[in-house]
Amino acid sequence: xxxxxxxxxxxxxxxxxxxxxxxxxxxxxxxxxxxxxxxxxxxxxxxxxxxxxxxxxxxxxxxxxxxxx
Numbered sequence: 001x002x003x004x005x006x007x008x009x010x011x012x013x014x015x016x017x018x019x020x021x022x023x024x025x026x027x028x029x030x031x032x033x034x035x036x037x038x039x040x041x042x043x044x045x046x047x048x049x050x051x052x053x054x055x056x057x058x059x060x061x062x063x064x065x066x067x068x069x
C-alpha cells in the first residue's frame with residue numbers, strides 16, 4: 001500500500017482528500033472510496049491490498065475478487 005500526503009483529491013468521488021493509492025490503477029482514494037482485500041500466500045503470509053471499486057471487482061486486477069465476470 002502507498003499512502004498519499006492528502007494534497008490530492010480523491011479521483012473517484014472528487015469530494016474528499018485522498019489517503020491512499022489504488023493498488024490496481026494507481027488513483028488516489030479517500031477513506032470512503034477505498035476497498036480492502038487480503039492476499040494470502042506461503043505459510044501464513046498475508047498482504048493487505050487496497051483498491052478502487054472498479055479494480056476490486058476486476059478479477060484480472062484482483063484475483064481474489066468474489067465478483068463474477
